[in-house]
Amino acid sequence: MNFWPQVRGGGDGVTRRRFGRSTLGLLALTAVWPVSGLAGEAPVRIALTAAAVRDKLPFYDRWAAYLTKRLGRSVQFVQRRSYHDTLEMLRAGELDFAWVCAYSFLQAEDAGIADFVAAPVFHGEPYYRSLIIVSRDSPAETLADLQSKSFAFADPDSLSGYVVPRAMLRDSGHDPDHFFRLSFFTWDHGQAIEAVAEKVADGAAVDSYVWEYMAAMRPEIADRTKIIDRSGQFGFPPMVARRGIEPALRRKFTAALFAMTDDPEGRNLLQALMLDRFAAVPLSHYDSVREVLQRSLQAQLHVQSQNMPR
Amino acid sequence: MKLVHPSAWSLSTKLAVIVCLVVVGVATVIGVGVAKKDRDALRDALAGQARLLARWVATEAGEPMLRNDIWPIYRLVRQTAAEGDANRKTILTIMVLDTDGLVVAHLQPERNPIGLPLAVHDDAERRSLASAMTVTGPTAFEDPARRFIEGVAPISVAEKRLGVARVRLSTEQLAEATREATMIVVSRTLPLAAVGSLVGIILSLGAVRTLKQLAESMARMGRGEHVPLMLKGGDEIARLGEAFNRMAEEVAAKQRLERELAQSEKAAALGRIAAGVAHEVNNPLAGILNCISTIRDHPEEPRLIERYLPLIERGLLRIRAIVRDLLIEQRAENASEASEPARLDEIREQILASIANRNIVLDWNNDVPDSVQVNRPRIQQVVLNLVENAIHAMPTGGRLRFAAVIADERFLRMAVEDDGIGIAPENLPRIFDPFFSSKPEGTGLGLWITARLLQAMGGTIDVQSEAGSGTRFSIRVPYERRGDGPAQQ
Numbered sequence: 001m002n003f004w005p006q007v008r009g010g011g012d013g014v015t016r017r018r019f020g021r022s023t024l025g026l027l028a029l030t031a032v033w034p035v036s037g038l039a040g041e042a043p044v045r046i047a048l049t050a051a052a053v054r055d056k057l058p059f060y061d062r063w064a065a066y067l068t069k070r071l072g073r074s075v076q077f078v079q080r081r082s083y084h085d086t087l088e089m090l091r092a093g094e095l096d097f098a099w100v101c102a103y104s105f106l107q108a109e110d111a112g113i114a115d116f117v118a119a120p121v122f123h124g125e126p127y128y129r130s131l132i133i134v135s136r137d138s139p140a141e142t143l144a145d146l147q148s149k150s151f152a153f154a155d156p157d158s159l160s161g162y163v164v165p166r167a168m169l170r171d172s173g174h175d176p177d178h179f180f181r182l183s184f185f186t187w188d189h190g191q192a193i194e195a196v197a198e199k200v201a202d203g204a205a206v207d208s209y210v211w212e213y214m215a216a217m218r219p220e221i222a223d224r225t226k227i228i229d230r231s232g233q234f235g236f237p238p239m240v241a242r243r244g245i246e247p248a249l250r251r252k253f254t255a256a257l258f259a260m261t262d263d264p265e266g267r268n269l270l271q272a273l274m275l276d277r278f279a280a281v282p283l284s285h286y287d288s289v290r291e292v293l294q295r296s297l298q299a300q301l302h303v304q305s306q307n308m309p310r
Numbered sequence: 311m312k313l314v315h316p317s318a319w320s321l322s323t324k325l326a327v328i329v330c331l332v333v334v335g336v337a338t339v340i341g342v343g344v345a346k347k348d349r350d351a352l353r354d355a356l357a358g359q360a361r362l363l364a365r366w367v368a369t370e371a372g373e374p375m376l377r378n379d380i381w382p383i384y385r386l387v388r389q390t391a392a393e394g395d396a397n398r399k400t401i402l403t404i405m406v407l408d409t410d411g412l413v414v415a416h417l418q419p420e421r422n423p424i425g426l427p428l429a430v431h432d433d434a435e436r437r438s439l440a441s442a443m444t445v446t447g448p449t450a451f452e453d454p455a456r457r458f459i460e461g462v463a464p465i466s467v468a469e470k471r472l473g474v475a476r477v478r479l480s481t482e483q484l485a486e487a488t489r490e491a492t493m494i495v496v497s498r499t500l501p502l503a504a505v506g507s508l509v510g511i512i513l514s515l516g517a518v519r520t521l522k523q524l525a526e527s528m529a530r531m532g533r534g535e536h537v538p539l540m541l542k543g544g545d546e547i548a549r550l551g552e553a554f555n556r557m558a559e560e561v562a563a564k565q566r567l568e569r570e571l572a573q574s575e576k577a578a579a580l581g582r583i584a585a586g587v588a589h590e591v592n593n594p595l596a597g598i599l600n601c602i603s604t605i606r607d608h609p610e611e612p613r614l615i616e617r618y619l620p621l622i623e624r625g626l627l628r629i630r631a632i633v634r635d636l637l638i639e640q641r642a643e644n645a646s647e648a649s650e651p652a653r654l655d656e657i658r659e660q661i662l663a664s665i666a667n668r669n670i671v672l673d674w675n676n677d678v679p680d681s682v683q684v685n686r687p688r689i690q691q692v693v694l695n696l697v698e699n700a701i702h703a704m705p706t707g708g709r710l711r712f713a714a715v716i717a718d719e720r721f722l723r724m725a726v727e728d729d730g731i732g733i734a735p736e737n738l739p740r741i742f743d744p745f746f747s748s749k750p751e752g753t754g755l756g757l758w759i760t761a762r763l764l765q766a767m768g769g770t771i772d773v774q775s776e777a778g779s780g781t782r783f784s785i786r787v788p789y790e791r792r793g794d795g796p797a798q799q
Contacts, residue, residue, distance in 0.1 A: 150424050152381070182425035184380040191381060199420040200384045 043074035044249065047086045047098035050155045050188050052237075053213045053273065054079065063269050070256035071249070081187050083157035090114050090242045097245075097253060101237045102289040103159035114240040117250065118257045118278040119285070122209050126236045126281050129208040130160035132168075132229035133196050140203065143168055143229045149202035151180040152195040155187055158207075159289060164231045165205035167292050170299055190214055190221075197224035209236070213274050235286040239278065254280075321518045329510030333503045341495025349488050353459065353481075357450035360461025360479045363390060363404070365448040368463035368475040371406050375414060375465060375472045380424060383415040390477075391417050400480035402458050406465065408473040411443060442476050456481055520547045524554055536562045586745035590632050590753070594625030628753075635755040638691070639762060651680040652722075652789070654714055657690050661697050661710075669707025678714045678722055683790040688763045695760045696726035696783050702749060703730030703781060721769075721786045729780035738775060 044067075048054060060077040067075040078095070080086040083104040089095045091113045100108065108114035119126040134140045140149075143165065154161025162185075166176035184201070186192045189210035195201040208230065215222040239257065241250045257278035260266030270277060316324070367390055374382045387404045394401040406414040407428060416422035422429060430436045434454055441451075441462075448463040458478040465473045523539050530537055536558050541551045601618035608614055654676045661672060693712070700710050708729045717723035733741060733748070740746045742761040747754035764771050769787035 182380075184378070186381045195381060195384070198384070198388070200381070200415075200424060202423075 041073055043076040044071060044096050044253070045076050045078050045094070046239075047078050047080045047089065047095045047100075049080055049083055049086050049098065049100050049104070050158055050161065050207075052099045053190065053210055053217075054188060055190055055214075055218060056272075059269075059272055066260075066265055066269060067253075067256055070259070071252050073249075082155055087111070087113060087157075090240075093242065093244075095242060096249070097239060097241050099237060099239050101155070101157065101159050101161075102235050102286055103163055103293060104157050105238050105240055106286060106290055106293060107157070108240060112243055115243055115250075116281075116283060117239040117241045117254050119236050119238045119281045120209075120273075121276040121279050122236055122274070123212075124276060125233075126279060126285065127233040128160065128236050129233050130164035130168075130205050130231040131208050131211050131227045132165060132203060132205055133193065133211065133225040134203045134228050135196055135199050136224050136226050138202065138226075138228075141228055143203075144172060144174070145228075146203040147174070147179055148181045150200070151183040152192040152201035152204035153183055153185050154189045154192050154204075154206065155185060158189075159234060159237075159292070160207040160231070161189055161192060161205050163292060163296050164234070167296055167299075168229070168231060170295075190218075193225055194221050197221045203228075207237075209274075216274060232288065234289050234292075235281065238281075238286075321514060321521065325510050325514035325517075327507075330503050330507040333506035334499055337495060337499035337502060341491065341499065345488050345491035345495065348491050349484055352484050352487050353452065356459050356479055356481070356484065357452070357461070360459045360477050361448045361450040361463070362461070363394065363401075363477040363479075364450075364461035364463035364475045366390065367404060367406065367477060368448070368465040371415070371475060372465050372467040372472065375406070375408070376467050376470075380414060384419065384424075387415045387417050394479075400482055402478040402480050404475070404477045406473060406475050407443070409443075409471060411439065414473060442474055445474065452481070453478075456484075517545075517547050520551050524551060527554065527558065531558055531561065534565070583744050586754075587632065587636070590745060591629050594628045598622045598625040632753050632755070635753050635759065639755065639759045650683060650686045652678050652682050652684045652686060652689065652714075653680055654678060654689070654693070657693055660694065661712075664698075665701060665710065668701065668704075670701065670704055671709045673709060673711040673713075675711075675713040678716060681791065682716065682722065684722070684787065685767055688767055689787065692760050692763050692785065692787075693724065693726065695756045696785075699756060699783075700726055700728035700730065700781070702752075703728050703732070705731075708780075716789070717786065720788050722789050723784065723786055725782060725784045727780065727782040732777040732779055732781055733773070733775040734777050738773065741773065742771075 046064075046067075048060065057079075064075045064077050080089065080098075083101055086095065086098050086100060087104060087108050090098055090108060091111070097117065098114070100114075105114065105116065109116070122128060132143045132146075134146070140146050153165070156162050169176040169179050186195055186204075189207045192201070192204040192206050193211060193214050196204045211222060211225075211227070241253070258280075260270055261277045316327075319327070367386060370386050371383045374380070374386075383406055387406065391401045391404055401417070403417045405416045405422065405428065408414050411427050413422050413424050413426060413428055415424065416428075428439060430439055438451075438453070438460065442460070445462045445464055448461065450459060450461045452459050458480055461477040461479070463475050464471060465475055520539065520541065527537050527539055538555050538558065539551045541548050541555075598621075601622050605614050605618055658672075658674055658676075665672060697710065697712070704710070711725070711727040713727075714722060714724045737746075737748060742757050743754075744758040745754035746758075761771055764785060764787060767787055769785055772784045773781065774784070775781035
């Protein structure tokens with residue numbers, strides 16, 4: 001038996017991924033307990049995904065405490081390994097808010113699961129990119145140089161960490177399913193950077209925000225990598241709310257995020273996240289994401305139709 | 311220091327060296343044994359750890375492998391290595407391979423890219439990979455070159471075999487333990503050997519002191535002195551010393567006795583000679599006095615004088631012969647030791663003259679060159695005496711043989727042989743006694759003087775004789791070479 005999967009779109013791949021994720025969901029579930037239990041009401045649960053930086057978890061205790069004060073309700077950050085798990089939990093009402101990838105957000109919105117709350121502003125703009133990184137001493141200069149190499153993706157539902165690099169390959173005339181010798185998921189952008197730094201993967205596609213964050217906060221890892229390619233800009237992974245959540249809670253939460261720049265503690269927290277602020281953006285802001293998404297879906301459908309037995 | 315063969319070492323050195331070698335030898339044997347046992351125990355412990363680590367990695371890697379989830383497997387490998395390092399176990403490598411031998415995770419990912427067959431650089435690696443791929447349970451083995459111990463465990467989930475986990479622990483620890491054990495042995499052995507050698511030296515010096523005294527005393531005893539040993543203790547060497555002291559006393563007593571005996575023998579011999587002289591001289595004297603008395607009593611008989619005068623003359627001649635021989639003996643005995651060339655041929659003429667009107671043939675074989683130094687007067691006297699005897703033994707003529715050769719580095723050998731009447735067997739033991747003669751006119755002093763001369767020179771004389779067929783005298787006498795020059799004719 002060959003252990004190595006051919007990473008490809010389509011039914012077979014999806015089935016395999018679903019099986020993996022449902023098992024992983026249980027393993028990777030690491031809950032951050034509420035800082036203070038306020039009697040009577042259930043805590044407000046916010047999911048963190050690969051879109052957020054997760055190298056210093058105690059930070060989220062501080063942020064939870066801050067939001068608890070602002071909302072008057074206990075707030076709890078929960079870690080979710082994959083976007084898929086996060087969306088499923090939003091659908092099931094297990095979560096109230098989530099910080100998800102733009103791609104997941106559109107999937108959730110289309111599916112009627114979640115609504116936009118706020119977009120983080122990074123380096124003055126609510127945008128980010130997909131970066132193609134390689135080891136610092138790698139001879140590769142473009143994504144095309146990574147043919148037949150090993151490659152790390154963040155999450156199959158990640159825009160910058162999966163969808164965009166595959167689109168980039170397709171745009172340059174390559175078949176993303178057979179381009180790499182081997183690819184794997186790290187379920188986290190930071191881990192993808194580490195996989196390249198450690199030379200387990202010859203290259204990786206990562207969120208530009210996470211890479212910048214790592215370059216500033218964990219230079220011993222990020223400095224061992226270099227950027228050889230970058231995509232166009234996309235709307236920054238937003239904070240979303242479960243559709244059907246109490247409007248008052250949603251308003252309060254949105255206001256609390258927007259108001260973080262108004263007090264020193266909030267500014268301090270934003271600084272730790274290397275974000276300028278949280279802001280409202282029009283949904284058209286994510287049009288470029290939708291465009292990539294549609295192109296990818298078409299490409300997948302095309303592949304599927306070609307593979308269909310006649 | 312000059313190198314000397316061990317057999318020539320002094321006893322005190324030998325004993326010290328032997329004690330030192332024995333102590334070092336015993337310590338080395340024990341040390342090597344301890345170090346080896348230590349290493350084996352450590353090796354087994356290390357093998358157990360390698361097996362355990364491999365099993366741990368195999369267990370933890372199973373589920374992620376089933377899900378094709380590579381990254382957690384690498385993290386597991388890395389974390390296991392980090393923990394191993396924290397526990398001061400040098401983990402050389404950890405790897406997870408799938409059933410086709412492709413790398414799933416490797417502690418050195420750059421040199422062992424994932425998804426490719428494991429790079430093997432030599433036959434030993436190839437063999438260990440082949441055996442690792444077929445293990446059925448956690449196992450451990452030592453690398454043939456002893457660089458590492460490898461633990462291998464199969465990875466399987468729900469009875470499905472997915473691959474294999476391999477962990478290699480450095481044997482540096484073992485080498486270090488062996489080095490430490492060796493250092494301990496050496497550091498313990500050196501002082502032990504030093505103390506052992508010191509004790510050996512002290513003991514042997516004690517023993518050797520008595521032996522040295524013994525050797526010195528023996529040497530002095532050879533020179534005739536007697537110094538009793540001062541003895542301490544009651545060990546074997548002390549007993550040897552006691553025995554030596556007793557023996558030395560006995561030897562001294564014996565020597566005293568011998569000296570006394572020689573003294574009394576000399577006195578007795580002197581007495582015998584004196585008695586012989588008295589007797590030999592007395593007989594003719596009595597005859598002479600008798601003649602004179604008879605002549606005086608009969609002055610009217612002039613014929614008596616005519617008759618007795620020859621008798622008186624003969625008696626006096628005999629007395630003169632005896633006195634002459636005794637003087638010769640006296641001269642010979644007192645002759646200086648001065649060496650001069652042998653020149654044996656000088657006496658040949660003398661001999662030829664004395665056999666001139668007898669029916670005797672002389673065979674003269676002198677092979678002694680003149681460069682040989684001897685006491686010439688004594689030697690010539692000896693030869694002449696023996697030749698005279700031989701001539702007398704052949705009243706009707708015969709063959710007289712003389713031979714002289716250099717026997718060896720120190721002695722000349724000479725022989726005087728005749729084919730005359732020989733010596734009666736009963737007389738043989740007495741021929742060298744003074745005043746023993748089988749000839750009516752002999753003084754009985756010739757052979758005695760010959761023997762005395764040879765004795766004085768440090769030589770010897772032997773006789774072989776058979777009544778009726780002849781006699782042979784063989785003598786050995788010491789000589790010297792003149793200078794260092796070659797022998798000359």
